[in-house]
Amino acid sequence: MSDNADIEAMLKMIVIAVVGCSPDPGRASHQVASYLMDAGFRVIPVNPACDEILGERCYPSLAAIPEPVEVVSVFRRSEHAPEAVREALRIKAKGVWLQDGVLSPEAAELAKAGGLRFVMDDCIMRQHLSRFGR
Structure with missing residues (x-):
């Protein structure tokens, strides 16, 4: 979708x-965040269990981030996607990107109703690579 x-x-x-960003370099969320940083994006890791990931301060929630966020990339299980969209709406993000395997019709409806750009079950890194290479 x-x-x-x-x-x-x-x-x-x-x-x-990047919601659900992992400090483990073997995890997809870490690899994608690292790629996005290298590609010139400002990446803000969100993980309540960490203070820092990839040299960036890590925040426990979207609401704790002290600067505007444009895209919320979600690396959490599908059942957490609707709450991620609600949080994205609260912080006035412009879009939500649910990564590969994250499927939620409820999140899609919430995003649509809130006027958010929305991508589901797709990889932001793969899409960036396919359009811009590296």
Whole structure:
């Protein structure tokens, strides 16, 4: 359920909060966050169990981030996706990107109703690589 216009628009945004970012370099969330940083994005890790990931301060929630966030990239189980969308709406993000395997019709409806750009079950890194290479 990826609208090409939403993909294109979000790939042009700069500030991305990575919800569920892992400090483990073997985890997809860590690898994607690292790639996005190398590609020039401002990546803000969100993980309540960490103080720092990839040299960046890590926040316990989206609400704790003291700067505007454009895209919320979600690396959490599907059942957590609706709450991630609600949090994204509260902080006035412009879009939510649910990574590979994260599926939630409820999150999609919440995003649509809130006017958010929305991508589900797709990888932001793969989409960026396919359009811009590295």
